[in-house]
Amino acid sequence: MDYQGKKCLIAYFSHAGMNYVSGKIVDLPVGNTERAAQMLRLFTGGDLFHIRTASVYPNDYQEVVKIAKKEKADNARPVLERDIDSIDDYDVIFLGYPNWCGTMPMALWTFLENHDFTDKTIYPFCTHEGSGVGHSLEDIHALCPTAKLGKSLALLGTTIEDAEDDIRRWLRD
Template identity: 35%
Template sequence: MITLIEFSSPGETLVHGQTPLVRVGHTAQVARLLGDRLNVTPVALQPRVAYPISYPAVLHRAKLELADQALPAIQPLDAVTLQSPIWFLGYPIWFGHVPRVIATLLTQTTPSPRIIYPFATHEGSGLGQSVADLQRLCPSAVVQPGLPIRGSRVARAAPAVDHWLQQYLENNPTTLKE
């Protein structure tokens, strides 16, 4: 059984130095692609207090949460979703790290996933320190190499998503079919 969880932040986002308004966050767009290919419905991770629409305000909150190592409250997820041993986990890279709502999810979930396939959207930092963050937050899990997608290229991400998935299907043909 596979779970596809994504945290995405719609609103203003950084693209080529500009902050256009997006209705569907970049990470959610990648999650939809993955969901189509894996035949799973993405589950949106939602903080109890939504992030602001304003990009500078999101950055301010994210920076404070990171500095404080905060664990922002999240909306509960279905127990069946959380019990899956295999998670595809998506998030934007904020200041080189996973958003702190991801930390909340991983530190408050029992049992924790056995295998994590991370995917992240960014605007130049790649996966940053997020893979190390995941391993620290969920030490019992095997964190697989992740898929970084530049947010400004999300509309053209299908080939990268397909290539990433193909690598794992070839190397772990039964893992994704559990």
């Protein structure tokens, strides 16, 4: 992966609170994608940017699922709590998200449409519980056709605590 010596941004969306893990609902004080983003920061030295919506998602897992499905069905663009001023100084964007409804949360659509990714390289990383990246790579390409889409990484949320080796391998490839 071509990131060393380049200015890196790790932009990610993550949901803490009640999450589906290994067939049951558990309370995660830090979301799986955020944990992966923190590992990436440790290994790359990139800048972290947590993509958050202005309307906070509820803690209850089933409520979050309902909202995510409605946002996807409505092709919504949730308002972000804040946005990064510019991505102009970055060469590489590591883009992290959980798989929601077979793709990335709609907040990522908002973030991606707010910026010009021309000549940027996007390396997607996704946390999931068995569904992989879904069709998020196609969605990212459609939203950022002038960006280079690098190799993605799908991390099983259940094993996120042991993901350091997977992330290191991904960065070496």
